[in-house]
Amino acid sequence: MTERRIWSVRSLVTNVRQQIEMTYTDLWVEGEISNCRPAPSGHIYFTLKDGEAQLPVVLFRRQAGLLRFRPADGLSVLVRGRISVYESRGQLQLIAETMEPRGAGALQLAFEQLKARLLAEGLFDASRKRQLPSFPKCVGIVTSLSGAVIRDIVTVVRRRHARLNLLVYPATMQGGSSPESVAAGIRWFNKNASLVDVIVVARGGGSMEDLAGFNDEALARTIAASGLPVVSAIGHETDFTIADFVADLRAATPSAAAELITSAQHRIEERVVALSARVQRAGRFHLMHARQRYARLSAEAVLNRLRDAVNRRDQRLDELRLRLEAAAQRRLRVPIQRLNSISDRLRRQDISIRIAATDHRLQAVAVRLQRAAVQTVASRHTRLEMTSARLDALSPLAVLSRGYALVYLQGGAADGTLLRSSADAAVGQTIRARLAQGTLEAEISQTHMEDAHIMETSKS
Structure with a gap:
């Protein structure tokens, strides 16, 4: 065993x-x-x-x-x-x-899971995204110094806004260390916020594996926590990363990002150039008319007037240039929030049509109101005249004006009693006669049914 x-x-x-x-x-x-x-x-x-x-x-x-x-x-x-x-x-x-x-691939699944989680937290909400400054003085760029991205951005900025400063933070834009390197650049610009007005994270195109670093959760939360506006310019127009959804603005390409941050300044410069060209054309037009008007004058007079006209035009050009510069300065001093608010309101609703319709209705109502007022006043005036005529016809004063008089007893208990018969009065009693104009007071000396003798004592 x-x-x-x-x-x-x-x-x-x-x-x-x-x-x-x-x-x-x-x-x-x-x-x-x-x-x-x-x-x-x-x-x-x-x-x-x-x-x-x-x-x-x-x-x-x-x-x-x-x-x-x-x-x-x-x-x-x-x-x-x-x-x-x-x-x-x-x-x-x-x-x-x-x-x-x-x-599904691991990268795509990770992308969808992180996207759903951050969306539920509200990191993609439009309400938390900030507007870019219209006139930035300096732009912070997080990108690689060895790629073509930085050259494209510099080319666009120098062409559209040569006075704009660019401050570049060199970062690793591909590989396992890319998310932390980009996040470090964003944190550095926020720590030195007085140097820049906006941050641009820029990278060229590539495969999903090449752009995987921008689908990192820590990088996404760093972008969301940034105190400065962040523009995401990663890959080509068809490439989307988590950083694009979290950033305050997504640009299709790095060159498009450069155009976006210089758009306001570029529009002002185009406007100034257009106004300057109009002023020059107007000057040449007036100068041509002046030459035609002074063609029959002496050469010296024409030369003097021409010189004066040119001087006036130069003065006018200087004035217009100063006004243009002052207007540009005022535009630059306008608060950014007011500009954004006015732009949003203008985009949401065009009030010119409503103003025109309201003005038309107001004019029509004013005409109707004036016509109704005239008709009402005329009708009331006619009624007033008719009523006045009727009152005048019924007025006792109209009867008195034909030579009649009203006689009242005066004094005693019968004071103010209308006298209708001579038998109602006694000799020696005072009476008051109301005429068309004024009154008479008299004392009765004799009464008779047919005739009454009255002695006048006073008149008023």
């Missing part, structure tokens, strides 16, 4: 682990992720399942940091690693070294 060997649990599990690790040292396993649990330590634990079978997997922190996508439940992946046994549980597990998604 062979001697019975008794194993301790730890010894047996350790022996099994060593045998398995020597046998399954490097293999690829395909399956679907489930029960994914990222740990605070940075390790990622999940289960790889396929049909009815499943295998625990551990991805340690160092290998997890090299992944370009974030593992999630339901994702089909291909894992490379080695088989081992977790002795504390006696559990078979796969220690992963690298992992890639099945179907």
